[in-house]
Amino acid sequence: MASDLTKAPQPCQVLDPGKATLTPPFPEDVQLVSAAPILPVLVRSNGDSNRTHSAHIRYIDPxxxxxxxxxxxxxxxxxxxxxxxxxxxxxxxNIRPLHRQLSLRRTIMITERIDLHLLWGRGEIHLKPIPSFLLNHASFCELVSNGTNIQSSYLTASAIDFLHSYCKLIVYESDLAIAQSHKLLPKGVDYAQWTAFARCITKAAQSNKSAPRWVFGELRLSRINFLYRFLPSMSGRYLLRGYTWDVNHYSTFLQANFRWVLTMFLFLSVVLNAFQVALATDLGRDTQGFPEVAWRFSVFCQLVIAALIVVVLFALTIAMVVNALTAWRRRHPTHI
Structure with a gap:
C-alpha cells in the first residue's frame, strides 16, 4: 500500500494514449492494496439468473x-x-452515504453478487464488498484491463462504475468506519488514502461509458422483481421467481408474494361490514335498490375470494412442481 501520499499522483486515466490497451483508473502510488490479492478456491456461478432450469450447479475455478x-x-x-x-x-x-443508510434504519446486508449491489427493500440494502483485485494496480491490469476487446472494455467500465459507487457511499470518515466495520473495505485504509483513491476514480468515471445499470444508483428490489416477472420482453420466464429468489420455505413464499391477498380480504371485509350495518337500519332496508346492491356485492366478494384461493394454490403447486423437477435433474452428483 502506498505510504507516501505527499508526492503528486500520476494522471488518472482509463485509456493510455500511447497504447491500445486499457489501463486502471488509478495509478500505482494510490493503490489501497499492495499485496497480490488471494482469489477464492471455488465460486458458485449465478448463471444468467436465479432460475433453476440448469440441470447442474456450476462452479468457477478462479x-x-x-x-x-x-x-x-x-x-x-x-x-x-x-x-x-x-x-x-x-x-x-442516487446513492446515499453509509451513515445516511443507517439513519434510514436500513441494515447493511453483505452480498458477493454485483447484480444485487445497491438493491434495497424490507429495511435492508445489499452491498458488495470491494474485491481486493480492484484495489491493486497490477491485479487490475492483469485481470480486468487485460485486452482490447469489447468484453475487457465492458468489465473495465463496470469496475470503474462499481468503485465510483463507493465514492458516493464513503464520503466522510464516519462512512469509512462503517464500511470497514462491515468488511466492505480493508481495515488498513485510512481516510487520506481513501480520498486520494476516490479522487482518481471520480475523475475516471467522468469520462467512463457506463453500463445502463450504473446510470441508476439505489434500486428497489421489489420493483426489479416486478419488472422481471411482467415485462413482455421476459416472455414470462421469470414469472414465478422474479429477479432474485430468496425463499427457503413455502410459507415464506406465500408471505412474500401474497400479502396483497390479505390486504384485499381486509378491504372487502370492511365494505361488507358497512353493508351489514346499513341493512340493519330501517333507512337501509327501505332504500330502493340498496338491498339488491348489497346482495350483488356480497356474491362478488365470494367469487373474488374463491378466485384468490385458486390463484394461491395454483402458484404454490407450480412452485412445488418446479422445485421437484429441479431436484430430479440434479439428483446425480457431477464433478466441478
Whole structure:
C-alpha cells in the first residue's frame, strides 16, 4: 500500500494514449492494496439468473479461469436487460452515504453478487464488498484491463462504475468506519488514502461509458422483481421467481408474494361490514335498490375470494412442481 501520499499522483486515466490497451483508473502510488490479492478456491456461478432450469450447479475455478471469474464478479447484464424501465425502481445517480443508510434504519446486508449491489427493500440494502483485485494496480491490469476487446472494455467500465459507487457511499470518515466495520473495505485504509483513491476514480468515471445499470444508483428490489416477472420482453420466464429468489420455505413464499391477498380480504371485509350495518337500519332496508346492491356485492366478494384461493394454490403447486423437477435433474452428483 502506498505510504507516501505527499508526492503528486500520476494522471488518472482509463485509456493510455500511447497504447491500445486499457489501463486502471488509478495509478500505482494510490493503490489501497499492495499485496497480490488471494482469489477464492471455488465460486458458485449465478448463471444468467436465479432460475433453476440448469440441470447442474456450476462452479468457477478462479485460478484456472480468471477471466470467467472476473466477469462473474463485475457483469451487471442481468440488470441491463431492464434498463429502459429501471426508472420505475430508482432515481439516476442516487446513492446515499453509509451513515445516511443507517439513519434510514436500513441494515447493511453483505452480498458477493454485483447484480444485487445497491438493491434495497424490507429495511435492508445489499452491498458488495470491494474485491481486493480492484484495489491493486497490477491485479487490475492483469485481470480486468487485460485486452482490447469489447468484453475487457465492458468489465473495465463496470469496475470503474462499481468503485465510483463507493465514492458516493464513503464520503466522510464516519462512512469509512462503517464500511470497514462491515468488511466492505480493508481495515488498513485510512481516510487520506481513501480520498486520494476516490479522487482518481471520480475523475475516471467522468469520462467512463457506463453500463445502463450504473446510470441508476439505489434500486428497489421489489420493483426489479416486478419488472422481471411482467415485462413482455421476459416472455414470462421469470414469472414465478422474479429477479432474485430468496425463499427457503413455502410459507415464506406465500408471505412474500401474497400479502396483497390479505390486504384485499381486509378491504372487502370492511365494505361488507358497512353493508351489514346499513341493512340493519330501517333507512337501509327501505332504500330502493340498496338491498339488491348489497346482495350483488356480497356474491362478488365470494367469487373474488374463491378466485384468490385458486390463484394461491395454483402458484404454490407450480412452485412445488418446479422445485421437484429441479431436484430430479440434479439428483446425480457431477464433478466441478
Amino acid at each position: 485460478m484456472h479461469n480468471p477471466f470467467v471469474f472476473v466477469e462473474h464478479e463485475l457483469s451487471v447484464r442481468r440488470l441491463d436487460l431492464v434498463a429502459s424501465h429501471m426508472w420505475i425502481a430508482g432515481i439516476p445517480r
